[in-house]
Amino acid sequence: MLHFAYLMPLLPLAGFVVLATRGRRLGDPLAGWIGTLSVTGSFVAASVTYAAMLQRPAGARREVVQGWFNWIGVGGFQVKAALLVDPLSVTMVLFVTSVSALIHLYSIGYMRGDADYPKFFAYMNLFVTSMLLLVLGDNLLLTFVGWEGVGVCSYWLVSFWFERDTAASAGQKAFLYNRLADVGFLVAIFLVFSKTGTLDYLGVFSHLHAITPGTRTAIVLLLFAAACGKSAQIPLFPWLADAMEGPTPVSALIHAATMVTAGVYLMCRISPLLALSHPAQIVVGSVGAVTAFVAALIGCAQQDIKKVLAYSTVSQLGYMFLAVGTGAYEAAIFLMVAHAFFKGLLFLGAGSVIHGLHDEQDLKRMGNLRRYMKLSFFTFAIGWLAIAGIPPLSGFWAKGDILTNAFARYPVLWAIGLLTAALTAYYMSRLMALAFFGDERWREVLARPAGGAEGAGGMVPHEAPWVMAIPLVVLSVLAFFGGVLSLPWHPAWDPLQWLGPVFGSNLYSPVQSVGTKWALAIVDAVVALAGLGVALPLWVRRSEWPALEPPALRRALYLDDVYDAVLGRPAEAFARFTAVVVDNKVIDGAVNGAGRVVRVAGGALRRIQTGFVRQYALGIVLGAVVLLAWMASRALS
Amino acid sequence: MSLSGNWYLALSAVLFAIGAFGLLVRRNVLVMFMCVELMLNAVNLTFVTFARMLNDIGGQALVFFILVVAAAEVVVGLGIVVAIFRRRAGEGTTADDLHIMRG
Numbered sequence: 046m047l048h049f050a051y052l053m054p055l056l057p058l059a060g061f062v063v064l065a066t067r068g069r070r071l072g073d074p075l076a077g078w079i080g081t082l083s084v085t086g087s088f089v090a091a092s093v094t095y096a097a098m099l100q101r102p103a104g105a106r107r108e109v110v111q112g113w114f115n116w117i118g119v120g121g122f123q124v125k126a127a128l129l130v131d132p133l134s135v136t137m138v139l140f141v142t143s144v145s146a147l148i149h150l151y152s153i154g155y156m157r158g159d160a161d162y163p164k165f166f167a168y169m170n171l172f173v174t175s176m177l178l179l180v181l182g183d184n185l186l187l188t189f190v191g192w193e194g195v196g197v198c199s200y201w202l203v204s205f206w207f208e209r210d211t212a213a214s215a216g217q218k219a220f221l222y223n224r225l226a227d228v229g230f231l232v233a234i235f236l237v238f239s240k241t242g243t244l245d246y247l248g249v250f251s252h253l254h255a256i257t258p259g260t261r262t263a264i265v266l267l268l269f270a271a272a273c274g275k276s277a278q279i280p281l282f283p284w285l286a287d288a289m290e291g292p293t294p295v296s297a298l299i300h301a302a303t304m305v306t307a308g309v310y311l312m313c314r315i316s317p318l319l320a321l322s323h324p325a326q327i328v329v330g331s332v333g334a335v336t337a338f339v340a341a342l343i344g345c346a347q348q349d350i351k352k353v354l355a356y357s358t359v360s361q362l363g364y365m366f367l368a369v370g371t372g373a374y375e376a377a378i379f380l381m382v383a384h385a386f387f388k389g390l391l392f393l394g395a396g397s398v399i400h401g402l403h404d405e406q407d408l409k410r411m412g413n414l415r416r417y418m419k420l421s422f423f424t425f426a427i428g429w430l431a432i433a434g435i436p437p438l439s440g441f442w443a444k445g446d447i448l449t450n451a452f453a454r455y456p457v458l459w460a461i462g463l464l465t466a467a468l469t470a471y472y473m474s475r476l477m478a479l480a481f482f483g484d485e486r487w488r489e490v491l492a493r494p495a496g497g498a499e500g501a502g503g504m505v506p507h508e509a510p511w512v513m514a515i516p517l518v519v520l521s522v523l524a525f526f527g528g529v530l531s532l533p534w535h536p537a538w539d540p541l542q543w544l545g546p547v548f549g550s551n552l553y554s555p556v557q558s559v560g561t562k563w564a565l566a567i568v569d570a571v572v573a574l575a576g577l578g579v580a581l582p583l584w585v586r587r588s589e590w591p592a593l594e595p596p597a598l599r600r601a602l603y604l605d606d607v608y609d610a611v612l613g614r615p616a617e618a619f620a621r622f623t624a625v626v627v628d629n630k631v632i633d634g635a636v637n638g639a640g641r642v643v644r645v646a647g648g649a650l651r652r653i654q655t656g657f658v659r660q661y662a663l664g665i666v667l668g669a670v671v672l673l674a675w676m677a678s679r680a681l682s
Numbered sequence: 683m684s685l686s687g688n689w690y691l692a693l694s695a696v697l698f699a700i701g702a703f704g705l706l707v708r709r710n711v712l713v714m715f716m717c718v719e720l721m722l723n724a725v726n727l728t729f730v731t732f733a734r735m736l737n738d739i740g741g742q743a744l745v746f747f748i749l750v751v752a753a754a755e756v757v758v759g760l761g762i763v764v765a766i767f768r769r770r771a772g773e774g775t776t777a778d779d780l781h782i783m784r785g
Contacts (some may be wrong), residue, residue: 657781
């Protein structure tokens with residue numbers, strides 16, 4: 046059944062083509078259903094592939110390269126368009142397609158009435174296509190194509206409401222940050238090809254001995270730079286917070302299923318290379334841990350409900366990179382899947398709240414919504430407990446896995462990770478308290494005319510339609526049980542058996558006593574509960590604690606201002622210099638100067654043209670005489 | 683008895699010089715035109731002479747081209763000359779009077 050693997054990226058692509066060409070004709074709900082169905086079909090194909098794989102014995106037999114066609118063949122440079130189907134890529138595809146399908150379903154309700162409804166779903170389908178291409182690509186170049194496709198789709202979707210200046214510039218920002226990072230990817234591709242002469246993963250991994258250790262580190266770090274851009278790690282994370290300008294389902298898609306997980310996936314994919322470079326591992330792990338901590342700190346002071354979630358994504362991605370740096374690739378993938386479930390849930394829940402409050406995103410203008418939006422409250426609460434790491438929800442297991450590995454390998458990074466866990470519980474509880482508990486601070490928001498017929502004062506937040514409710518319920522179930530399911534209940538189910546062969550001996554497996562593991566798990570739970578216990582009473586009681594929201598954290602450590610001062614202003618000044626000085630003086634000067642020279646020369650030369658025919662004739666004769674004299678002198682000498 | 687080619691060449695040089703001299707000193711457009719014809723035919727004579735001296739038919743062939751061009755030139759040139767005499771009957775028809783194309 047593995048022959049059908051190619052359907053996984055092709056179905057969303059077909060959906061994109063249909064929607065892009067016929068979308069307008071299909072109209073409001075139908076276009077959305079087609080988009081949803083194509084991604085659902087892709088999920089079915091992935092499930093079939095997964096089932097087919099489970100029937101094969103573990104190990105190399107579960108690694109299938111499915112060729113399509115020869116894409117580029119220039120001398121020694123041979124690139125095939127082929128899919129690499131192995132447990133890692135199938136795991137990725139499974140959760141990418143399932144979460145994406147749910148988000149598409151949700152969007153049918155959320156985007157209802159938007160003028161560009163079909164276009165939205167066309168972009169979304171292309172987004173999923175690119176992500177699947179990235180994940181399934183058999184070589185670095187095909188992955189890069191998906192990588193860029195994801196980047197450009199995020200640009201289109203973040204600036205989907207481009208009439209708003211903030212949305213347009215947020216899209217540009219996302220694109221520019223990603224482009225900057227992609228340079229690393231390109232250079233890494235060049236390096237890999239020049240050293241090994243091939244680009245497909247399996248080929249590169251079998252030529253690892255041909256690369257010197259320094260070059261290996263360079264390749265890994267260059268790819269990590271690209272991953273930093275896509276997965277929003279320090280110092281390239283500001284774009285992710287601004288990307289909140291897009292419609293909420295887009296945020297969910299970017300944060301949960303596609304795009305940001307690409308960096309972590311890439312690092313896992315090149316694990317044989319990474320495992321050989323100790324310095325690179327330390328860099329990856331440290332950057333991840335520091336990002337996790339800093340982003341969590343910033344998340345504690347944000348007011349916009351979506352920005353809190355955005356920084357929490359940055360923070361969770363930091364955890365994943367910490368795991369990758371530790372060599373615990375499986376733990377990274379585990380958290381990635383769990384994160385896809387609960388972060389998708391949280392974003393869709395936030396979308397539901399925003400929808401119910403007529404596009405109000407300010408936490409300080411919410412409160413006590415649990416009385417009005419029961420379903421959103423319950424599902425959101427599950428997401429909250431899951432990300433906070435309360436047992437037995439998925440976040441607890443995933444985060445615990447990472448921290449256990451970190452404890453054994455880099456105790457310092459473990460300490461940072463633990464502190465971050467407390468902060469995570471704290472800021473998520475703050476969000477929960479501000480949105481669903483406390484005073485009702487949204488009265489005047491709903492009182493202002495919202496443009497609808499029911500825009501009169503005195504109304505209450507309303508619950509979302511059923512297409513938006515179903516994904517919330519499904520995702521909350523997944524977020525709840527996702528972690529428990531990963532426990533080794535049955536040998537065939539054991540995720541170590543499933544993913545393990547992909548990483549082989551590169552996988553870091555610490556030797557820890559059962560007592561240590563229990564102790565670490567209890568510490569995790571206690572820390573999470575402590576964060577919860579501190580935040581809930583504090584923020585339920587009052588919505589304003591200025592001391593806990595220092596401006597430095599509100600402004601995201603002034604990183605935007607730093608970039609503005611270091612890069613933005615000089616670039617602007619340079620642009621102004623070229624516009625005023627280079628363009629006006631140098632280029633215009635050259636053009637105008639050429640014109641002036643011709644005019645002056647023509648003015649001087651026109652005096653020769655006297656109009657007397659006999660004068661011209663004399664000129665010709667004299668010329669002929671001179672010519673003759675010259676020829677005669679040459680002939681005589 | 684046959685004359686040596688040099689005589690013919692000398693004759694054509696003289697004809698050419700007369701034509702060029704006439705072109706420079708006369709002001710009557712028609713006479714200048716005739717001088718040009720004289721120069722053309724001097725050149726023709728040179729070509730034919732050289733063709734004979736060097737046993738090369740190319741020179742004679744070229745003369746035909748010159749004759750054709752000269753015929754065409756006479757048609758156009760005479761037409762212009764006649765037009766000048768008609769239109770500028772009162773205001774001077776010498777070459778020096780025709781300088782409206784001055785830069």
